[in-house]
Amino acid sequence: MGKHQFQTEIGQLLKLMTHSLYSNKEIFLRELVSNASDAIDKFNYLRLTEEQFKEEEWSGKIFIKLDKEDNSLTIGDNGIGMNEEDLMENLGTIAKSGTKAFMENLTGDAKKDSNLIGQFGVGFYSVFMVAEHVDVISKKAGEEQAYKFSTDGTGEYEVTPVTKESHGTVIYMKLKDDEKEFLDKWRVEEVVKKYSNHIAYPIVLNYSDVEYEGEGDERKEKRVQKSEQINEATALWTLPKSELKKEDYVEFYKTISHDSEEPLLYLHNKVEGANEFTTLFYIPRTAPMDMYRADYQPGVKLYVKRVFITDDEKELLPPYLRFVRGIIDSEDLPLNVSREILQENRILANIKQTSVKRILNAVKKLEGEDFDRFVSQYNRVIKEGIYTDYTNKETLLEIVRYKSSSQEGLVSFEDYISRGDSEKKEIYYIIGEDEKVLRNSPLLEAYKKANIEVLIMDDQEVDSIVTPMIGTYKEWTLKDITTIEAPDSKTEEEKKEIEEEFKPLVEKIKKTLGDEIKEVKISTRLTESPSCVLKDASDPMAGMAAMFAQMGQEMPEIPLILEINPDHEMIKKLEKVEDNTLFDDMAWLLLDTAKLSEGIEPKDKTAFAHRIAKLATKAI
Numbered sequence: 145m146g147k148h149q150f151q152t153e154i155g156q157l158l159k160l161m162t163h164s165l166y167s168n169k170e171i172f173l174r175e176l177v178s179n180a181s182d183a184i185d186k187f188n189y190l191r192l193t194e195e196q197f198k199e200e201e202w203s204g205k206i207f208i209k210l211d212k213e214d215n216s217l218t219i220g221d222n223g224i225g226m227n228e229e230d231l232m233e234n235l236g237t238i239a240k241s242g243t244k245a246f247m248e249n250l251t252g253d254a255k256k257d258s259n260l261i262g263q264f265g266v267g268f269y270s271v272f273m274v275a276e277h278v279d280v281i282s283k284k285a286g287e288e289q290a291y292k293f294s295t296d297g298t299g300e301y302e303v304t305p306v307t308k309e310s311h312g313t314v315i316y317m318k319l320k321d322d323e324k325e326f327l328d329k330w331r332v333e334e335v336v337k338k339y340s341n342h343i344a345y346p347i348v349l350n351y352s353d354v355e356y357e358g359e360g361d362e363r364k365e366k367r368v369q370k371s372e373q374i375n376e377a378t379a380l381w382t383l384p385k386s387e388l389k390k391e392d393y394v395e396f397y398k399t400i401s402h403d404s405e406e407p408l409l410y411l412h413n414k415v416e417g418a419n420e421f422t423t424l425f426y427i428p429r430t431a432p433m434d435m436y437r438a439d440y441q442p443g444v445k446l447y448v449k450r451v452f453i454t455d456d457e458k459e460l461l462p463p464y465l466r467f468v469r470g471i472i473d474s475e476d477l478p479l480n481v482s483r484e485i486l487q488e489n490r491i492l493a494n495i496k497q498t499s500v501k502r503i504l505n506a507v508k509k510l511e512g513e514d515f516d517r518f519v520s521q522y523n524r525v526i527k528e529g530i531y532t533d534y535t536n537k538e539t540l541l542e543i544v545r546y547k548s549s550s551q552e553g554l555v556s557f558e559d560y561i562s563r564g565d566s567e568k569k570e571i572y573y574i575i576g577e578d579e580k581v582l583r584n585s586p587l588l589e590a591y592k593k594a595n596i597e598v599l600i601m602d603d604q605e606v607d608s609i610v611t612p613m614i615g616t617y618k619e620w621t622l623k624d625i626t627t628i629e630a631p632d633s634k635t636e637e638e639k640k641e642i643e644e645e646f647k648p649l650v651e652k653i654k655k656t657l658g659d660e661i662k663e664v665k666i667s668t669r670l671t672e673s674p675s676c677v678l679k680d681a682s683d684p685m686a687g688m689a690a691m692f693a694q695m696g697q698e699m700p701e702i703p704l705i706l707e708i709n710p711d712h713e714m715i716k717k718l719e720k721v722e723d724n725t726l727f728d729d730m731a732w733l734l735l736d737t738a739k740l741s742e743g744i745e746p747k748d749k750t751a752f753a754h755r756i757a758k759l760a761t762k763a764i
């Protein structure tokens with residue numbers, strides 16, 4: 145008890161909130177109402193599962209009180225409440241992955257960071273945009289003692305025992321001088337209607353109003369306390385689609401997601417039949433910040449017959465759809481369903497399967513800018529889906545997009561095969577870290593010359609694991625161009641002849657470079673470059689690349705093969721070089737420049753630089 149220091153990060157966060165330039169400060173009400181609604185949901189669940197609360201006469205309610213004289217706004221709920229430990233843990237430290245991700249995204253630029261608040265919502269802490277002092281008075285259901293958590297949003301907070309009759313939380317905020325608009329009944333009503341009209345519980349506004357008594361000179365002003373319910377209080381997803389407008393869906397989304405952008409997509413379905421359930425899913429326009437964190441917060445809440453069960457079950461949808469927000473409400477699951485039962489429940493498995501299909505089909509139907517936006521945010525997790533969700537692999541392969549050697553922007557497999565050779569039925573690709581290096585790779589030259597499109601996969605970390613296991617798309621086989629013979633126009637006869645002619649040169653280069661390379665070959669894939677290097681596809685390690693990457697381990701070195709271009713001036717001249725030192729220098733340059741073109745560093749950079757200087761001097 146007594147005074148405590150906020151966790152350092154919260155100190156920073158509070159400072160940002162207090163000095164926020166964010167123009168949409170009203171969102172603090174949305175955040176607090178949404179927390180209150182969650183707390184009521186949780187108590188509702190306790191009543192179903194725990195004997196001691198079963199008899200309680202209770203119905204969930206949220207109240208807001210405006211006090212102009214006191215300059216304060218109070219918001220209360222009769223939900224699950226918090227004890228001393230909860231208060232310190234939930235409000236005194238950053239426990240939530242979402243808030244952690246928010247902190248990591250801060251730039252230090254006040255304006256940008258302040259916009260981030262709007263994009264993201266930071267729950268309880270948003271009160272410091274409007275309040276100069278906050279008391280959170282809370283009593284946890286089933287416990288005797290209530291506590292007050294007080295802070296003025298600087299570095300410290302204080303927790304003291306207080307008395308409070310029933311369980312729930314009351315948040316008392318002393319407003320800053322220039323935030324008095326939130327004491328106005330109409331303003332608060334407008335904000336609550338905007339964001340929280342369709343949360344499942346009534347929100348009652350208490351305010352004082354002026355009434356007049358008597359007539360003429362006798363007429364007197366009288367202050368009266370009034371209270372009225374200001375929201376609809378019917379859970380949005382239970383309403384028929386025909387009664388709902390886009391705005392209703394959008395505002396409800398903002399309440400459940402803490403996002404202030406409109407969603408990219410929403411999907412509301414009621415399924416009847418053997419299993420009855422309602423789903424309402426949203427795809428955020430901007431990928432959630434914690435999407436790539438192992439401790440991401442799942443975005444789908446499970447309800448059974450409109451009673452909240454959990455918002456912390458990562459398996460309601462497959463992990464690759466972790467960016468989806470929304471609600472699943474089942475009519476068939478038992479109300480006292482436990483977390484353990486959930487994981488193996490057949491009803492839930494069925495809901496999950498139907499939901500995934502619906503979501504993916506809706507994504508497939510997105511058009512123009514909306515589809516492009518989806519790809520810009522979620523292409524990577526779609527690839528994750530291709531790897532993990534065998535049942536929906538075909539649909540995912542229709543959604544995923546790649547860069548291309550012959551087209552601007554991004555292309556689909558479907559686009560590719562519409563342009564490809566329908567007799568050969570092959571889809572060519574090249575994987576690497578850097579788009580520019582890949583596009584300029586000598587390995588592409590033969591394909592460019594033959595007008596064959598190659599997919600440029602520059603998300604190496606993911607592509608090197610996912611692409612090799614795709615195998616085929618609609619009977620077209622995917623081929624990594626670094627592991628296959630390149631297309632060429634020479635006959636077998638001609639090739640043999642060239643090989644014979646260059647045999648002495650090939651052997652001489654191999655002798656010079658020694659163990660640095662596995663083999664020197666006459667290339668059929670080069671048109672402009674004198675040489676290129678390839679990883680030896682027959683090496684057992686090459687096949688295990690994906691496995692190493694998946695385990696987050698460095699790839700063992702795979703021996704390189706050097707290919708030389710027999711039509712290139714440099715190679716033709718090299719055949720005739722008699723000076724041994726010059727020959728050695730040239731052989732090393734062939735290898736090192738080829739490595740550089742693939743983004744691989746020469747082994748001895750100093751020697752490389754010396755050779756360039758030496759040969760350049762000679763050339764001048």
Ligand SMILES: Nc1ncnc2c1ncn2[C@@H]1O[C@H](COP(=O)(O)OP(=O)(O)OP(=O)(O)O)[C@@H](O)[C@H]1O
Pocket residue numbers: 175179180183221223224225226234235240242243265266267268269312313402
């Ligand atoms: N009215 C309330 N009643 C009970 N617990 C609450 C209440 N308000 C907040 N809490 C607790 O404090 C925690 C932190 O709240 P906060 O609003 O900062 O984050 P959040 O809503 O959980 O997550 P997000 O980062 O998505 O906003 C909540 O998860 C909840 O456990």
